[in-house]
Amino acid sequence: MSTETPASAEPSRQPALPALDPVIHAQPRLRVTVTLATLADGDQITFPRLQELAGMTAGNLATHLRKLEDAGYVRVTKAYRSRTPVTWLSLTTAGRLALEEYAAALRTLLASARPGSGSAASKEWSEGTSPSAFIPPNIRQEHIDG
DSSP states (O other): OOOOOOOOGGGOOOOOOOOOHHHHHSSSHHHHHHHHHOOOTOEEEEEEHHHHHTOHHHHHHHHHHHHHHHHHEEEEEEETEEEEEEEEEOOOOOOOOHHHHHHHHHHHHHHHTTTTTTTTHHHHEEEEEEGGGSSSSHHSOOOOOO
16 A cells, blocks of 8 residues: 555645734734834834724733834834923835835735635735725824824
8 A cells, every 4th residue: 555645646736825914904003003004214203193993902012112112113102292291203215115115015915815716806906905005094094183
């Protein structure tokens, strides 16, 4: 008896699917990262405004911001405005790049799950969707500094 497996019985080799960044992938951190990505480079938002837009409690937001800051994705700046402490938040260059890579990996995963994933339509989906397509409409349409 042969212990070799016939070639026809071997599983077909699928291309490796991209990994999703675990720091960004958690839903609250994704929401925070996408919200901050709506800001222009160099712009900042206050903690209370981000809390309002993200719909998170202060403690929950602070916890997720700490993880994003530890990863180098978010910059936290403490300052004073008329003797009142203010926490300013912005997405770092590394954070923007990580979000773009996350969105590209997600598009690749979604395209691979579509029937006929080698089609031109799938290629258009994977190459033509910007990260802003993942921004909830209420955040995309609002004035961030509101």
